[in-house]
Amino acid sequence: MKFINFSIVKFSFFLTVGILVAHYKSSFEYGYLLISSLIILVIFWYTSRKILIQKIYFGLITYICFFSLGALLYQYKTPAFQYNHYSKKITDHDLLYLKVTEVLKKDPYQFKYIVEVISVHNMPSSGKLLLNIKRDTTTTELNVDNLLIVNSSIKKIPAPLNPHQFDYSRYMKNLGVYDQITVTNTNNLKKIKGLATLRGRASKLRNYLIEKLKQNHLSSDELSIVKALVLGEKRDINKDLYSDYAAAGAIHILAVSGLHTGIIYMILLYILSPIKRLLKNEKGIAVIIVILLWGFTFLTGLSPSVIRTVTMFSFFALAKIINRDTNATNTLFLSYFTLLIINPNWLFHVGFQLSYLAVLFILWLVPIWNKVYYPKHPFLKKIWNIITVTLAAQVGIVPISLFYFHQFPGLFLITNLMVLPLIGFILFLGILLILLSSFNMTPVWFAMAYNYLIKLLNSFISWIADQDFFLFQDISFNFNEVFIAYLLILMVLFYWKSKVQNIVVLTLLSFLVIFCSNLLQKYLHSKNELIVFHKTRHSFIGNKIGHQLEIYKYDSLKKYKNSYPVKNYRIYLDINEYSEKLMPLAFNYKNKKIIIIDSLGLYPKNYQVDIVLLVNSPRLNLNRMLDSLEPKFIVADGNNYKSLITLWRKSCIERGITFHSTYQKGAYHIR
Template structure:
């Protein structure tokens, strides 16, 4: 497939590279006007130079790409919360209680103790402000949930998120920061001074529509577990799916169907295009059809709660429909990159969302690779031909997202092809009939037979997913996949696809270089490996590990079985590519390289040792810190998560007075010695 307008692809890549650069180097609002002026001067210089040239050379193109790079850089910087002069954090002292006026913009999944929301702060005391915040309200202090567009007046102090305290653990603080949420509020009902229904927004209207249909579904004859899947498929409401059922979908490689996004909107786009084919026979039928498709797609986005993922997908496929209206020579990849460019221009933070990355990579590889795969085999039987088409779509999409999937989730469902071969045709039927059921529910005229038949369909889907998930032999897990591996594998995939499309010496060399790079990365990964001691942070427990290249010895008083089940150990092993694992009891004195480490436990008893470099305090020993320091003369004191916070504060204060380094894993994270 040749790009008819390759410029939009290049501009999109330059824009994305600018956003990545801005994110890597942090936010500096003072640079924004300087870079914008520089960008303007570059364009003026390029225009004056190029207008005198009969044939354009690489100078003007290079300057143009540089400008799009700078646009991406500035746009990310400009839209960052830290660059906003009226962000609420400018007016708030985190150590004091403030009077905050906020409006709820999103309802998140609750945990065991809190109802959670994303809210926009629009006033601090009497000062106008802006910015998103995570609001957590204790479950036992309020009746029911707040809704989108509810406005609250709260008297409380804000606090920052706690970063990940152990290496390679999920960093919730970084995740919330990627959403533009820098601080959080944890309150009970006493902090809420005033409550009111605010002015309705599009998201609020969408949430009201979704809640209406959720109530209708609950009143129907569809059983609870099957209803939870319907709510996820059609309304984007996943909070009622059980952990076991969600785990089965993940193991079967079908978790993507539980999140309303590009797959669902793409299927609906095809369904609507097929249903509206008769419109083409009327005057201006092409324009009318495209307009109706766009209207229906955004109506579904409204029905599904107007979440960012479904709005993104609706925008992307609406551009496909719009491309048919203007009748300009184009192709699907140009349209895809145009939507990519527009969405990043509107909200550059989207680039770092996993769903955004996987969605665009899957669609790109389907458009780029699937036609070539489909030509490999041409069955004459109609059903075989359709099965082959679905298989090639699944393979192309999986090829596109595989490196990122391994990087983010560290597992590969071996039966993904079988799963998609069954689910994709089934999903189109489920979506079509499901929308019909919602329409009938809104009219209070849903026949019991249709509801029961749909219930059987969902039950069959769940049974199939459970059967596939049970084949654990085909689920490859705990895969270590670094950033370098992601880049090298994508280079190999791109090189091979280009070579298969058209053989040439240049493409052959590109393929060979990418393969050599991949082999070099794999060899480097296997031969490299650091040696370090790490004291993990774990509440009420002491867990220490010593890594030597690809081997890890864990020191703890807990049984090996329980240690293996700890998420922090699993995350560390996967992140470091640990192959050999063993356990040993915690020693009282440990020699690590040239440093002598002493553990002092709850007994408070320690030997009269000398030349102690590091003392690790665990299980809240009752000791006199001054006497301990005078006796052992350590170079550093470390306290892990098994100690009472009151004792830790006193130890920290004593070490501060004695000018002795003090490390608390609950504050600074895991203690690491290289």
């Protein structure tokens, strides 16, 4: 499949590069670049319009146009280039008029929402905020389209306080959310019922269907899976059950994605096939299917992931409607291009990346494998199709999955061979259950049978997940390795298809680059450091020597290896030897004397040190300690009262001593 010859693929590539460049270099004026390149393009076209084969310069300028278009579209999504953005109008304390646009997963302490800013101090504004509302017995959940008047201060979403952790602020930035407000007293918040939008109506319908589902008395785990499968609502899935699906290689089942949309597409095609034969109007059936797919999107609350997937299928259906004999890959990239024009931030969504990579590799690899072997028996055909589609999707997403999730489910093929043949049936019954529930017509036996079916599915997934030997975890995989892995996959597949000798050389070069990259990565990650981690109500220090990590801790029973923040730290730095020991009272590190003072407040008198680490809110006279030990640095970790930290900081500032609180500055490093 020579899909690299399609213009839309090239345009999509340069549009993507432009978005990426603007993401890391947003200050450049890409608008001037776009205007100037368009002018040059028009001049080239006018002067050479009668020439059949255009010169290379024409193509280069065209690609620069799409590059600058991508960069400009991303740039205008950033606050600096939005004239009415709230960040240009805020003060220390603001009166905000907000509208709820999305309900996020709540945590044990707060309800979370994405809100649109309508005005600041009665001045029309734009932009999105993260709204946190403290949970208590009097707090009720908000709904999409609720209008709010909030008197609060806007603050930055904090970056992680420990190295190599999930960066929630970056994740929210990719959603177009840069700041947050926190409401601890609901007296500072006034709720008003707003005018219903399309998204609000969709969210209301989904909530209504969920309430109807609950009346069927499904078990909690089974109910949460049904909501995820059919309605795209994953917020209520048990954490352990969700981890089981990930470990079994079946996480795609829980995300309403291309799999679900494709199954619904096939179900609709089958149901409407008699009408198709009767009317002999293939275009009309395609239009009906597209409308019904968008109706399904409405049922899921117009979730962005479902919108992206249905848009992709709509383009495939559109190609049929207009009788355009086009390559499927071409259509795929046309939908990709369109979605990035609508919202360039989608490029940084993990679901967007996984969906398009999986479909691209399925379209690319399955035809190649089918030429090598394709069974004739109908049953073997179905098994072969599941195997090839599953393997092709895995080839496409393995590098990026390792980068994001650091694990590989070795039994993914068995899981999909068992689950995929049934998932269409399960999904069909789930949709039927919801339709019957909405009219209060669900037979008890049907609800119980479906509950048992989902229970069997969960049991099988949990059994697969329990086969720890086949689950490869804690895999260190960085962005450079992702890039090189895809380069290697492309070289191998191009050679397989074309047998060109130059591809062999490029493949060998790719192996060499991987080898050199690994050597460089090992060298960069082998540097020694001492780190005081930040964690509320816990005190522990990491002593990293090369690829070995030793944790000093107080609690002999507590294990930190697979808990925050040690797990991500050791995975990122490819730690291959790990141990834990009790916290020493004093030690030397790189010619620096370090002493630790805990809750007892004991320390040696008249003993000069370089660094004092305060843990577990020690009872001591800080000035007397400073006179006795004469330290150069004071470090307070997350296991101290904030009121004490404030007093300690003030005393250190008065005496000209450097003070580091992990609450404010994050983990403390000595390198």
